[in-house]
Amino acid sequence: MQTIDRARLARQLELEQQRFIDTHPKSRELFQRAQKSLLAGVPMSWMVKWAGSFPVFVTSGKGAHFTDVDGQDYLDLCLGDTGAMTGHAPDAVLETITERLRQGVTFMLPTVDAVWVGEELARRFGLPCWQVCLTATDANRFALRIARALTRRPKVLVFNYCYHGTVDETFATLHDGVVGPRSGNLGPQVNPAETTKVIEFNDIPALEAALAPGDVAAVLAEPAMTNIGIVHPEPGYHDALRAITRRTGTLLIIDETHTICTGPGGYTQAFGLQPDLFVIGKPIGSGIPTAVYGMSEEVADRARTQTPLEDIDTNGIGGTLAGNALALAAMRVTLEKVLTPENFERMIPLAERFEQGVEEVIEDFDLPWIVKRLGCRAEYWFRPTPPRNGGEAAAAVDFELDQYMHLYALNRGILMTPFHNMALVSPYTSESDIDRHTAVFREAVRSLAG
Numbered sequence: 515m516q517t518i519d520r521a522r523l524a525r526q527l528e529l530e531q532q533r534f535i536d537t538h539p540k541s542r543e544l545f546q547r548a549q550k551s552l553l554a555g556v557p558m559s560w561m562v563k564w565a566g567s568f569p570v571f572v573t574s575g576k577g578a579h580f581t582d583v584d585g586q587d588y589l590d591l592c593l594g595d596t597g598a599m600t601g602h603a604p605d606a607v608l609e610t611i612t613e614r615l616r617q618g619v620t621f622m623l624p625t626v627d628a629v630w631v632g633e634e635l636a637r638r639f640g641l642p643c644w645q646v647c648l649t650a651t652d653a654n655r656f657a658l659r660i661a662r663a664l665t666r667r668p669k670v671l672v673f674n675y676c677y678h679g680t681v682d683e684t685f686a687t688l689h690d691g692v693v694g695p696r697s698g699n700l701g702p703q704v705n706p707a708e709t710t711k712v713i714e715f716n717d718i719p720a721l722e723a724a725l726a727p728g729d730v731a732a733v734l735a736e737p738a739m740t741n742i743g744i745v746h747p748e749p750g751y752h753d754a755l756r757a758i759t760r761r762t763g764t765l766l767i768i769d770e771t772h773t774i775c776t777g778p779g780g781y782t783q784a785f786g787l788q789p790d791l792f793v794i795g796k797p798i799g800s801g802i803p804t805a806v807y808g809m810s811e812e813v814a815d816r817a818r819t820q821t822p823l824e825d826i827d828t829n830g831i832g833g834t835l836a837g838n839a840l841a842l843a844a845m846r847v848t849l850e851k852v853l854t855p856e857n858f859e860r861m862i863p864l865a866e867r868f869e870q871g872v873e874e875v876i877e878d879f880d881l882p883w884i885v886k887r888l889g890c891r892a893e894y895w896f897r898p899t900p901p902r903n904g905g906e907a908a909a910a911v912d913f914e915l916d917q918y919m920h921l922y923a924l925n926r927g928i929l930m931t932p933f934h935n936m937a938l939v940s941p942y943t944s945e946s947d948i949d950r951h952t953a954v955f956r957e958a959v960r961s962l963a964g
Contacts (some may be wrong), residue, residue: 716751791809794797897910
């Protein structure tokens with residue numbers, strides 16, 4: 515089966531869509547009711563991107579599973595697109611945040627947990643100075659503000675088809691080599707060509723050319739791209755990125771919100787990266803909204819002098835709930851008891867098992883597909899070779915086939931990440947969970963083979 519029969523795919527997708535409707539009556543009813551009060555019938559618009567005619571409405575989750583309003587159990591390989599990488603409602607976290615709730619949630623003042631968290635972040639990721647906010651989007655925005663303030667430069671450089679949350683400057687892509695708004699960029703405040711340079715990942719000559727004029731404040735990068743699928747850096751690329759940014763006086767911001775899947779200290783610790791600023795959000799609070807950004811000693815020393823005390827509350831960095839007591843408590847217990855070396859030692863081999871299972875199916879059906887892995891995260895692609903950059907990855911997207919594979923799995927109790935074919939392993943995921951996915955993946959492929 516070298517190619518997919520598109521007519522058969524369309525027929526099978528229609529059957530799966532009807533099966534989904536028939537088996538989710540309560541979710542359908544809630545979605546129809548929500549149309550009257552929620553834009554698009556959901557609390558956040560991207561929640562309609564799930565395969566099927568409407569999203570599944572959830573009642574509860576525990577570990578690597580959750581239950582919907584129709585009483586169906588699901589293996590969760592999406593895990594809140596990394597927000598629930600720790601698993602749902604981990605016991606240690608529940609105990610800690612419950613106690614913190616009893617003692618108060620937010621004071622606009624630090625707690626003892628803040629000191630512990632700062633010290634642990636410095637130990638894990640190697641940067642000595644940290645600040646806390648609510649989302650990785652905020653952390654990236656604040657890091658870019660600091661970079662512009664220190665360098666007095668207007669531009670930011672990102673990689674084609676990157677994603678760093680809803681940061682305006684990063685919603686840019688290349689259109690025939692010209693920078694412009696990414697497809698779907700709703701009401702950009704300015705044309706991103708005014709604020710942003712975009713190049714392809716792994717292209718060292720393009721990086722040299724983009725930074726040579728000396729107008730770029732910072733390069734903002736995932737150490738391995740994950741938001742257009744997993745795209746690994748080529749050998750020597752990070753050495754070149756660091757050398758060129760230093761030579762041109764450009765700050766390097768590494769966003770590890772997804773690549774924490776590499777290990778307890780992220781890609782940065784595993785591969786000895788040396789960023790000027792470092793960002794991570796989502797998973798470090800076990801689902802409690804929080805994020806952090808760290809900086810080198812040099813950046814911290816320079817940043818301390820940027821804003822006088824009388825203006826510190828209106829400098830564009832912060833937020834009333836940033837660094838609240840509940841978030842700090844959640845981060846402390848997550849780092850201390852959940853995102854531990856011992857748990858990664860369990861999670862990564864399970865992702866390897868996922869990778870091997872999918873590869874076997876691809877080989878058995880002679881498909882021109884591949885599967886790639888980063889730590890405890892894995893993803894399959896509808897192309898025969900690994901993409902080198904975001905442009906190649908985006909060109910491989912097959913929305914109809916994506917929808918089918920997702921919906922086929924969902925109808926059999928497995929949730930994948932909706933934006934691509936990615937699976938994430940939690941500390942609670944089991945070998946039987948992974949083998950269950952392999953079996954369903956095989957069934958899905960066989961259904962297309964006829």
